Amino acid sequence: MTRKLPVYxxxxxxxxxxxxxxxxxxxxxxxxxxxxxxxxxxxxxxxLSIITFAAKAKVVLPFTEILAVNPPALSIKPGTSLGAALDLLRESILKDVTRTTREEKGDFRPLVFILTDGQPTDDWRGPLARLKEVKPRLGHIYGVGCGDEVDFETLGQIADVSIQVEAATSDSLAKFFVWLTDSVQSASVSPDTPLSLEKTPPLDKGMNLIDKNSPPKFHPETVRLHFHATCSKTKKHYLMRYRHDLTRPVYFFERSFAVPEDFFADGSLKAPATDAGSLLGSSDCPYCHGDAWGKCGFCGHIFCLDSNNLQPEVTCPFCETHLTLDPRNDANFSVDGSVG
Ligand SMILES: [Zn+2]
Ligand SMILES: [Zn+2]
Known part of the structure; x- marks a missing residue:
């Protein structure tokens, strides 16, 4: 039997x-x-096996020899359940990987790459402790954080090696995947020794090795905020993303994203209360292009509005309550966003 090099x-x-x-x-x-x-x-x-983590952790690609792998489809969900992903990783390793016995040499040490752009929203310490006990022992865990909202202090405690990809853009992520490919190839040349940093290809421009003893400071107040909204016309869901203004305690509308019907199937967006007065700029509904939004005073949900065609009365697309718009009431109420 050939020995497998497990890559998660x-x-x-x-x-x-x-x-x-x-x-x-x-x-x-x-x-x-x-x-x-x-x-x-x-x-x-x-x-190769691929595990995604958001509201829940999920094996989207079961452990498969590379020749037979079909790339899985990925979908967005609220939350960053990295702890659940570590638990699922442990269960997968126990199921997938052949251990060495007296009679037989088992598989090579599993190689793990974690890609995240934020910070865990669940408990990861317990799952990490359990993962460290797993047999066969893991090779290095590579933690890769992309963008400027990564909590490298936490990532550094989970991963043996932390790497920063400066931006979550197509260019930077493409470089990361080239590095990942080269690293796995290099590991497969001599799978007996765990892939160390000396053996990985050099980091391209825009990728930095993080010193675990002095990780970059994480500023939770500067992360982007995400709000769940519903289109008043189509009743479809979308996310509104606001980006922190680094000079003032306000957030600017960045863009909105249509999300599938099942987006909230596993959980909801959780977040700090934010003063609506600190959310600036007109919005954009991805369905009807309404450029404003309102908040239902009854159920608390956010829905799109068209500022050029404001009606004095609207119906909340969630709870169907008839609402009277109060134009003076556009500031200083609390809204729920998310920092996952
Ligand atoms: Zn709309
Ligand atoms: Zn409502």
């Missing part, structure tokens, strides 16, 4: 990955798989 990819699919980041990750996963399929060393040993 843990991907953050929380709301903050909506848009370019998730699209780039899908493209990157595609390219990584097709490159590995052409590499004779990888073909011989690499088995």
């Amino acid at each position: 990819l843990l991907l953050d699919t929380s709301e903050s990955m909506a848009g370019e980041a998730l699209e780039s990750v899908e493209i990157g996963v595609h390219k990584t798989i097709s490159s590995l399929k052409k590499n004779p060393y990888a073909l011989e040993s690499v088995h």
Whole structure:
């Protein structure tokens, strides 16, 4: 029996990955798989599994030899359950990986890559402690944080090696996936020794090795905020993303994203209360392009409005309560966003 080199990819699919980041990750996963399929060393040993984490952790690609892998579809959900992903990783390793016995040499040490753009929203310490006990012992865990909202202090406690990808853009993420592909290929050439930093390809411009003793400071107040909203006309869901203004305690509307019907199936957006008066700029409904939003005083949900065609009375698309718009009431009420 040939010995397998298990490679686990843990991907953050929380709301903050909506848009370019998730699209780039899908493209990157595609390219990584097709490159590995052409590499004779990888073909011989690499088995890949992909676990996503958002509201829940999910195995989206069960442990499969690289030649037979089909890239999975990824979808956005609220939250960043990295702890749940570590638990699922442990269960997967116990199920997938052959242990060494007196009679037989088992598989090589599993190699783990975690890609995230935020900070965990669940408990990760317990799952991490359990994961460290797993047999066969893990090779290095590589923690890769992309963008400027990564909590590297936490990531550094989970991962053996922390790497920063400066921006969650298609260019930067493409570079990361090239590095990932080269790293897995390099590991498959001599899978007996765990992949160390000396063996990984050099980091490209825009990727930095994080010093675990002095990780960059994490500023939770500067992260982007995400709000769940519903289109008044189509009743479809979307997310509104606001970006912190680094000079003032206000947030500017960045863009909105249509989300599938099942977006809230596993959980909801959780977040600090934010003063609506600190949310600036007109919004944009991805369905009807309404450029404003209101908040139902009855159920608290947010829905789109068209500022050029404001009606004195509206119906909340959630609870169907008839509401009277109060134009003076557009500031200083609390709204729930999310920081996942
Ligand atoms: Zn709308
Ligand atoms: Zn309502």
